[in-house]
Amino acid sequence: MSETLAPRAASQEASDALLARMMQLHPKVIDLTLERLERLMPALGNPEAALPPIVHIAGTNGKGSTQAMIRAGLEAAGRRVHAYTSPHLARFHERIRLAGEIISEEALAGVLAEAEAANAGANITYFEITTAAAYLAMSRVPADYALIEVGLGGRWDATNIFAAPRLTVITPVSIDHQQYLGETLAEIASAKAGIIKRGVPCVVGPQEEAALEVIEAEAARLGAPLLVHGQHWRAYEERGRLVFEDERGLLDLPLPNLPGPHQIQNAGAALAALRTLGEGDPEAAVTRADWPARMQRLKRGPLVDAAGDCELWLDGGHNPAGGIAVAASLKAMDGRPVHLVCGMLNTKDIAGYLRPLADVAESLTAVSIPGEPNTLPAEETAAAAAAVGLPATTAETAADAVARIANAYPGARILICGSLYLAGQVLRDNG
Known part of the structure; x- marks a missing residue:
C-alpha cells in the first residue's frame, strides 16, 4: 500500500461521528465564500496565522502531484513539512499530514471537536470547517513549511484564508467545475489566480494563452513576481532524463517516478518552487514523490x-x-x-x-x-x-x-x- 494511505485505525468512531455531523451544517456541499471562515477562525484563535511558511497550490490538474514532489524534495533535505490535500481516498485522515505523518485519530478527533464547539452550530460547509480543523492541527506541531492544496478554485476557496504565503503555485488551468468557477477558461483562471498575494512569488505551470493572460494581469496588479513555464523555466525529457532549466542553470535528473508524460511539467513546477524557496533536494523531489491513484x-x-x-x-x-x-x-x-x-x-x-x-x-x-x-x-x-x-x-x-x-x-x-x-x-x- 502506498505510504500516503494510512492503515485504517482500529477505531475511528469519534472522527467519523464528528465528520458526519459536519456534513449537516450547510445545505450545500459547495458554497464558495470566505465569510463563514472569517467568523470561525477568530473563535479558534486564528490558527492560520500561526502556520509555518506556506506554499499554496492551485490549478485544475497536477496540483496534488506537484505538492507531493515539493514535499519529497523538502523532506529529503531534512525539513519538517505539513501538507493538506483533498479529497481523501480511503479515509479522511489522509488529508492532513503533520510534520510528515498522517494525523492520528486522537489528534483529528480533538481538532474536529474544537472546531465544532467554536462553530456553535452555525451554518458552514463541510470543507470549510474541516479546513479550519486542519489549520488548528498544523498550528500546534512545529514544522518548516505547510503545503496547502486548494480544494476548488482559489479566490473563494476555504484554504485561502491566510494573509501572506511564502510562495504560490498555479498548475495547468483547464475547463472543470464550470457551475462554480465560470464557463470560460478566463473566468476559471481568475478564480485560480485568486491565491496570488501582493509581493509573493508565484510559480506558473504550462497554461493556455487565455488563462496566462488572466494570471499575469492579477500578478501585475498585486506586484507578485511570476516564474512562468516557457519564460522563466523549462522542463523536458531528453535521452531518458529530466532536464530542468532556469536562470540559475540546468538540472539533469532522473525521470519522475510518478508515471505519465504530464509529470514532466508537474516536476518542473515543483523544481521551480524549490529553487524559489532556496532549498530542497531536486533529485528526491522527482524520484521519491508518492501520490496514489494517479496512474x-x-x-x-x-x-x-x-x-x-x-x-x-x-x-x-x-x-x-x-x-x-x-x-x-x-x-x-x-x-x-x-x-x-x-x-x-x-x-x-x-x-x-x-x-x-x-x-x-x-x-x-x-x-x-x-x-x-x-x-x-x-x-x-x-x-x-x-x-x-x-x-x-x-x-x-x-x-x-x-x-x-x-x-x-x-x-x-x-x-x-x-x-x-x-x-x-x-x-x-x-x-
Missing part, C-alpha cells in the same frame, strides 16, 4: 488476484485534461492492449474525458460508484463511451469488471479510471 500500478490485493496475468492500474482523473493525460500515459507504455473500467460523477464532462481514451483503449466496462449519490449510472457511462467510438458494456462492481476482462483478455492492461471517489473505493476494497 498507480496495483501490485497486490484481491483485485490484483482477480486480474490474473493482466496488469492492473488505477487513476482518479476525471476531466478532459485528465483524459488527455491518461491517454498520453497509456501511449507511452508498451503496446499491450488496454481495457478500461470506468465510473464517473454526473457533474463531469463525460464525453470530454472519454474521447482521448477512445484512441488507446479497446473496450470500456462501466460501473456505478458505490455509495456516491452523484454517480453517473453505469448505463449512461457506457452510452457515452459508445458515442465516442469506444465499445462498452456494464458490470455491477469494479471487481466484477476486472475479473471479466481478465478472463476475456489474458495479459491485457486494465485501467480503473474516471473518478477519485471510485479510486478510493477500489483502494479500500483492495486492502
Whole structure:
C-alpha cells in the first residue's frame, strides 16, 4: 500500500461521528465564500496565522502531484513539512499530514471537536470547517513549511484564508467545475489566480494563452513576481532524463517516478518552487514523490488476484485534461492492449474525458460508484463511451469488471479510471 494511505485505525468512531455531523451544517456541499471562515477562525484563535511558511497550490490538474514532489524534495533535505490535500481516498485522515505523518485519530478527533464547539452550530460547509480543523492541527506541531492544496478554485476557496504565503503555485488551468468557477477558461483562471498575494512569488505551470493572460494581469496588479513555464523555466525529457532549466542553470535528473508524460511539467513546477524557496533536494523531489491513484500500478490485493496475468492500474482523473493525460500515459507504455473500467460523477464532462481514451483503449466496462449519490449510472457511462467510438458494456462492481476482462483478455492492461471517489473505493476494497 502506498505510504500516503494510512492503515485504517482500529477505531475511528469519534472522527467519523464528528465528520458526519459536519456534513449537516450547510445545505450545500459547495458554497464558495470566505465569510463563514472569517467568523470561525477568530473563535479558534486564528490558527492560520500561526502556520509555518506556506506554499499554496492551485490549478485544475497536477496540483496534488506537484505538492507531493515539493514535499519529497523538502523532506529529503531534512525539513519538517505539513501538507493538506483533498479529497481523501480511503479515509479522511489522509488529508492532513503533520510534520510528515498522517494525523492520528486522537489528534483529528480533538481538532474536529474544537472546531465544532467554536462553530456553535452555525451554518458552514463541510470543507470549510474541516479546513479550519486542519489549520488548528498544523498550528500546534512545529514544522518548516505547510503545503496547502486548494480544494476548488482559489479566490473563494476555504484554504485561502491566510494573509501572506511564502510562495504560490498555479498548475495547468483547464475547463472543470464550470457551475462554480465560470464557463470560460478566463473566468476559471481568475478564480485560480485568486491565491496570488501582493509581493509573493508565484510559480506558473504550462497554461493556455487565455488563462496566462488572466494570471499575469492579477500578478501585475498585486506586484507578485511570476516564474512562468516557457519564460522563466523549462522542463523536458531528453535521452531518458529530466532536464530542468532556469536562470540559475540546468538540472539533469532522473525521470519522475510518478508515471505519465504530464509529470514532466508537474516536476518542473515543483523544481521551480524549490529553487524559489532556496532549498530542497531536486533529485528526491522527482524520484521519491508518492501520490496514489494517479496512474498507480496495483501490485497486490484481491483485485490484483482477480486480474490474473493482466496488469492492473488505477487513476482518479476525471476531466478532459485528465483524459488527455491518461491517454498520453497509456501511449507511452508498451503496446499491450488496454481495457478500461470506468465510473464517473454526473457533474463531469463525460464525453470530454472519454474521447482521448477512445484512441488507446479497446473496450470500456462501466460501473456505478458505490455509495456516491452523484454517480453517473453505469448505463449512461457506457452510452457515452459508445458515442465516442469506444465499445462498452456494464458490470455491477469494479471487481466484477476486472475479473471479466481478465478472463476475456489474458495479459491485457486494465485501467480503473474516471473518478477519485471510485479510486478510493477500489483502494479500500483492495486492502
